[in-house]
Amino acid sequence: MVIDWLPSVLIVTLLVLAVIGGVRRANLWRAGQPDKVNIVAGLLAMPKRYLHDLHHVVERDKYMSRIHVATAGGFVLSMALVILVHVFGVGHQLLAGALLVALVLMFVGALFIAKRRFNPPSRLSKGPWMRLPKSLLTFAVTFFVLTLPMAGVLPEGTGGWLLTIVLSIGIVLSLSEMLFGMTWGGPMKHAFAGALHLAFHRRPERFGGGRSTGLKPAELGGKVHGVAKPSDFKWNQLLGFDACVQCGKCEAMCPAFAAGQPLNPKKLIQDMVVGLAGGTDANYAGSPYPAADGKGKALGEAQGGINNVITAGLIDADTLWSCTTCRACVEECPMMIEHVDAIVDMRRFLTMEKGKTPNKGAEILENIIATDNPNGHSPASRTHWAADQNLPLMKEKKVVDVLFWVSDGAFDMRSQRILRAFVSLMKAANVDVAILGDEERDSGDVARRLGDDATFQSLAKRNLATLSQYEFNKIVTTDPHAYHCLRNEYGDFDDDGVLSKGASGQGVEILHHTTFLNQLVQQGLLKLDAFKGGKVTYHDPCYLGRYNGEYDAPRELLRSLGIEIAEMERSGFRSRCCGGGGGAPITDIPGERRIADMRMEDVIATSAELVAVGCQQCTAMLEGVVEPRPVVKDIAEILVGQLAEEVH
Amino acid sequence: MSLNVVSLVSVGRHPQSGRAxxxxxxxxxxxxxxKLVAKALSVVHVGDPDDPVLRQYAGMGLPSMTILKQDKSIDAVPILSQFLQQEKIDIVLTGVRAESGESSGMVPYLLAHALGWPVVARVADIVSVKDGEAQVLLALPRGQRRAVSVKLPFIASVDHAAEIARQxxxxxxxxxxxxxxESVGEVDRIRVDWQESVAKSRPKRLKTVKAKTAAERFKAATAKPEGGTGKVMKNETPKEKARAIFDLLLEEKVIR
Structure with a gap:
C-alpha cells in the first residue's frame, strides 16, 4: 500500500467504535432486572460452552456447522492476526503466512454461506443477512491482498494509488460489518451477544449435557407480577434475545406457526430486541406472525421501548397465548435462547396484573382456585374412578413403596381407562402402591402455564404439605405434566425436603409410568405376550421427552412386546406437539389448522394402525382428530392387553 | 351529575367444594x-376485613373496598341501611340469592323497606341512567327481557343473566x-337459632319425551310451558284486577 499508516488507522478507528458500541449495548442489557450470575466462572466456561454445547446443537445441520467453523474460526484467527500484523506491525513472514491461510479458510466458508443465500429457505431472515456473506468475502479478499506484500509474495507498493483506494474502501466496508456492526446491531451482533449470552446464561445447568426445564418462580407481592416491559426481564434474558441469529430453526419447528396461529418464535425474539433497543420492527426481514384473516400487522407498526408495556403496541396478547410451551424452539435454537421462559413471564403479567387470560382461561383458573381441579368438579369425587380398584389410600397406609399420583385424569372418563390399565399392571407385578385419594390436588401445571403463578405456588405448597405426612420411596404418575411439576418445579418450594430428602433421606424418586413399567419389565415382574396387532408408531409427549429427556423407556416397553416402532419423521427430541400443552386448548387461539390434525398426519404418514402415547393430554388431543384415523392408546393400555394369563 | 353506585358483596360458597x-x-x-361508573364504584361488605375472599372482588380492578367490620353473628341489614343513608346513593346493586348465610337473599328487600326505596328484582342490565331515571332490563325465563324505567334511587338485585364477573x-x-x-351492630336474633344443613335438590318428576324428531325435541325444550289457566287483564278496572288476584290466592289456598 502506498500509505503505510492508513490500514492501521482505519482498523483502530473501527475497533474503538466497536468498543463504544459494546458498552452502549451492555448498558441496554443492564436496564433489565438483576440476576445472580457468576461472571468470572461464566466467562471461563464460555469457550467450552461454545465449542461443545452450542456446536452440538449446530452439528444437527452438518452443512451449516462445517461452514460456520470455517468462517467463524477463520475470522477470529485472521482478526487476531490482522491486529498483530497490521496494527502492531509485527512483520514476521510466518505470521503473515498464517494470516493468509486463515483468510483462505474464511473465504471458502463464506463462499458456501453465499451459496446458501442464492435460494434461501423461508425460515431465514433476508435484509441485512443477505449482505453478510458479501461482507465476509470482502473482508477475506481485502486483507488477503493487503497481506500479500508482507508475506513476501508481492513487492511493497504494488498497485499504486488505485489499489490503495480500493483496499481502503474494502477495509471500511468489511470492518463496518464485522466490527462496528457487531456491537451496533448488525447481523454480526450474534457473535458478540451470543458469546456473552453463553457466559451468563440464566440456566447454566443446560451446559455439559444437563437439562433445566422447570420454570422459575414468579416473585409475588412486588411492584409488578411477571413481565410488563422489557426492563422487567432479567438482564441476562435481554442479553439472550440479542444473541438471536435469525436462522429460523425455531420457526420451522413451532407447531403454532405451522398451524397458522399468530406466533413465530423468531419474530417474537426480534420484537423483544426491538423492545430492549427501542424503535419499530420496520427492519425485520423474516416471516411475520401468521394471520388467520390474511391481514396481520404491517411491518413498522409494532413499536417498543425499554419502558413501554410490551402488549401495548409491540406484540399482541394472542401471540403469547398461541404457545403450547412444547419447547421445540428452545431445543432447536443454536444460540440456546429461552423462548418459553419469556412467553410465560409475559403471560404472568397478563393474568396476574391484567386479569386477561383469554377464552376459558379465567373460568379454569377460578375452578382451580375453588376446587383444586380445572373443571370445577367436587374435590370429594376425585377418587370415584377407583371405586372398583381396591386401591389403598395413603391416609390409611402411611408407609408405602410407590405413591401413585393420579392427577386430574381422575375426573375424565377417557383418562380413567389409562389409570385403570396402569393399576392392573401394578397389581400384576405386586407393587406396594397407594394413592392420596381426595387429598391430592391439581399439580398446578395449567395454572402456571396460564401465568397464574400465585395459584401454582399455593397448590405446590399444599401438595407438598400433604406429601410430607407420609413415607414413600417413589412417586409414579401417568401424567407427564404432573411429572414435570413434581420433578422439576416443586423443588423451589420444597423447603422441608419432602421430595429432595424424603422419609428415607435419600430423596424421593419421581417417575413417569413408562419408566416405572420398563423397570418392572426389566426385572421380570411383568409377563407380557407379544403384540400381534398391526404397525405401531410412538408419539413423544413434550413434557416427557424434551422436558425430562425420557425417550427410551417407552420405546423399550414397546420393543419388549416385540413391536418394531415405525418412527415418525419428527420424533424424539424433534417430536411435534399434540397441541395440548401450555393451556393452549383453553386459550384456544384460532389458526388455519389444528395442531392435533397435523400430528395425526405425521402418524398417518408412517402407515401405522396404532399410535402409542404416554400422556392423557396427548391421548385426548389425538383422539379428537376425526376418524378414520389410527387408534390412539396409552402404553399402559397396550401393555395391559398383552398381560400374560397366570397358568396354575 | 356523577352517579353514585354501591355494590354489596358477600362471601360466597362454591357449590361443589363448599369453599369460600x-x-x-x-x-x-x-x-x-x-360498567356504570368504572372505578368510581363503591363496593361494600359487612364482615371480616381480613377475609381473603374480598381480595377476589378487589382483583376485578377495584382501587378500594369498604368493609363495615362486624362479627358473623351480627345482622347486616341495620348496619347497611345506616351506611347507605349517610351517603347520597343512587343505585344499590346486590345478588339475587345467597350462597351462604343470609348474604343477599333478603337483604335487598329488607334494605328497601328500611330506606323506603323501590326494589328492582332480577336485573339483567342497566342500559342507561338519564335525568334521575334508569332504563333497566329485567331477566325473565328463557332469555326474555323486560324493559322498565325506574326513578333513582333504587335497589337492584342482579340476576345470573347479567354480564359475568370479569377475571x-x-x-x-x-x-x-x-x-x-367500625360500626355498631346488633346480634341477629332470628339467625342465632338457625340450624344449617346441606340443601337437597327436590326430586324431579320424570318427563317422558314423546317427541320423535329433532325439531319436536327442540320445540319441547324451548317452548313456553302452556299453563292455559292464566289470563291477561289489561282493560279491567283496578278493583276487578285485585279481585282476580284475591280469587287466585284463595283458590291456591295461599289465604284461607
Whole structure:
C-alpha cells in the first residue's frame, strides 16, 4: 500500500467504535432486572460452552456447522492476526503466512454461506443477512491482498494509488460489518451477544449435557407480577434475545406457526430486541406472525421501548397465548435462547396484573382456585374412578413403596381407562402402591402455564404439605405434566425436603409410568405376550421427552412386546406437539389448522394402525382428530392387553 | 351529575367444594357497577376485613373496598341501611340469592323497606341512567327481557343473566386498599337459632319425551310451558284486577 499508516488507522478507528458500541449495548442489557450470575466462572466456561454445547446443537445441520467453523474460526484467527500484523506491525513472514491461510479458510466458508443465500429457505431472515456473506468475502479478499506484500509474495507498493483506494474502501466496508456492526446491531451482533449470552446464561445447568426445564418462580407481592416491559426481564434474558441469529430453526419447528396461529418464535425474539433497543420492527426481514384473516400487522407498526408495556403496541396478547410451551424452539435454537421462559413471564403479567387470560382461561383458573381441579368438579369425587380398584389410600397406609399420583385424569372418563390399565399392571407385578385419594390436588401445571403463578405456588405448597405426612420411596404418575411439576418445579418450594430428602433421606424418586413399567419389565415382574396387532408408531409427549429427556423407556416397553416402532419423521427430541400443552386448548387461539390434525398426519404418514402415547393430554388431543384415523392408546393400555394369563 | 353506585358483596360458597369464594351473582353486581361508573364504584361488605375472599372482588380492578367490620353473628341489614343513608346513593346493586348465610337473599328487600326505596328484582342490565331515571332490563325465563324505567334511587338485585364477573387479577386484589370501618351492630336474633344443613335438590318428576324428531325435541325444550289457566287483564278496572288476584290466592289456598 502506498500509505503505510492508513490500514492501521482505519482498523483502530473501527475497533474503538466497536468498543463504544459494546458498552452502549451492555448498558441496554443492564436496564433489565438483576440476576445472580457468576461472571468470572461464566466467562471461563464460555469457550467450552461454545465449542461443545452450542456446536452440538449446530452439528444437527452438518452443512451449516462445517461452514460456520470455517468462517467463524477463520475470522477470529485472521482478526487476531490482522491486529498483530497490521496494527502492531509485527512483520514476521510466518505470521503473515498464517494470516493468509486463515483468510483462505474464511473465504471458502463464506463462499458456501453465499451459496446458501442464492435460494434461501423461508425460515431465514433476508435484509441485512443477505449482505453478510458479501461482507465476509470482502473482508477475506481485502486483507488477503493487503497481506500479500508482507508475506513476501508481492513487492511493497504494488498497485499504486488505485489499489490503495480500493483496499481502503474494502477495509471500511468489511470492518463496518464485522466490527462496528457487531456491537451496533448488525447481523454480526450474534457473535458478540451470543458469546456473552453463553457466559451468563440464566440456566447454566443446560451446559455439559444437563437439562433445566422447570420454570422459575414468579416473585409475588412486588411492584409488578411477571413481565410488563422489557426492563422487567432479567438482564441476562435481554442479553439472550440479542444473541438471536435469525436462522429460523425455531420457526420451522413451532407447531403454532405451522398451524397458522399468530406466533413465530423468531419474530417474537426480534420484537423483544426491538423492545430492549427501542424503535419499530420496520427492519425485520423474516416471516411475520401468521394471520388467520390474511391481514396481520404491517411491518413498522409494532413499536417498543425499554419502558413501554410490551402488549401495548409491540406484540399482541394472542401471540403469547398461541404457545403450547412444547419447547421445540428452545431445543432447536443454536444460540440456546429461552423462548418459553419469556412467553410465560409475559403471560404472568397478563393474568396476574391484567386479569386477561383469554377464552376459558379465567373460568379454569377460578375452578382451580375453588376446587383444586380445572373443571370445577367436587374435590370429594376425585377418587370415584377407583371405586372398583381396591386401591389403598395413603391416609390409611402411611408407609408405602410407590405413591401413585393420579392427577386430574381422575375426573375424565377417557383418562380413567389409562389409570385403570396402569393399576392392573401394578397389581400384576405386586407393587406396594397407594394413592392420596381426595387429598391430592391439581399439580398446578395449567395454572402456571396460564401465568397464574400465585395459584401454582399455593397448590405446590399444599401438595407438598400433604406429601410430607407420609413415607414413600417413589412417586409414579401417568401424567407427564404432573411429572414435570413434581420433578422439576416443586423443588423451589420444597423447603422441608419432602421430595429432595424424603422419609428415607435419600430423596424421593419421581417417575413417569413408562419408566416405572420398563423397570418392572426389566426385572421380570411383568409377563407380557407379544403384540400381534398391526404397525405401531410412538408419539413423544413434550413434557416427557424434551422436558425430562425420557425417550427410551417407552420405546423399550414397546420393543419388549416385540413391536418394531415405525418412527415418525419428527420424533424424539424433534417430536411435534399434540397441541395440548401450555393451556393452549383453553386459550384456544384460532389458526388455519389444528395442531392435533397435523400430528395425526405425521402418524398417518408412517402407515401405522396404532399410535402409542404416554400422556392423557396427548391421548385426548389425538383422539379428537376425526376418524378414520389410527387408534390412539396409552402404553399402559397396550401393555395391559398383552398381560400374560397366570397358568396354575 | 356523577352517579353514585354501591355494590354489596358477600362471601360466597362454591357449590361443589363448599369453599369460600367470590359469590357468582355478587360478582355480577360488581361487574354491572363497574360498567356504570368504572372505578368510581363503591363496593361494600359487612364482615371480616381480613377475609381473603374480598381480595377476589378487589382483583376485578377495584382501587378500594369498604368493609363495615362486624362479627358473623351480627345482622347486616341495620348496619347497611345506616351506611347507605349517610351517603347520597343512587343505585344499590346486590345478588339475587345467597350462597351462604343470609348474604343477599333478603337483604335487598329488607334494605328497601328500611330506606323506603323501590326494589328492582332480577336485573339483567342497566342500559342507561338519564335525568334521575334508569332504563333497566329485567331477566325473565328463557332469555326474555323486560324493559322498565325506574326513578333513582333504587335497589337492584342482579340476576345470573347479567354480564359475568370479569377475571380477578391476583396482583390487583393484593394491592387494593381494604378500608375497615367500625360500626355498631346488633346480634341477629332470628339467625342465632338457625340450624344449617346441606340443601337437597327436590326430586324431579320424570318427563317422558314423546317427541320423535329433532325439531319436536327442540320445540319441547324451548317452548313456553302452556299453563292455559292464566289470563291477561289489561282493560279491567283496578278493583276487578285485585279481585282476580284475591280469587287466585284463595283458590291456591295461599289465604284461607
Amino acid at each position: 369464594r367470590r359469590a357468582d351473582q355478587d360478582g355480577r353486581a360488581v361487574e354491572l357497577g363497574l 380477578s387479577a391476583f396482583a390487583l386484589g393484593l394491592r387494593a386498599s381494604i378500608e375497615s370501618v
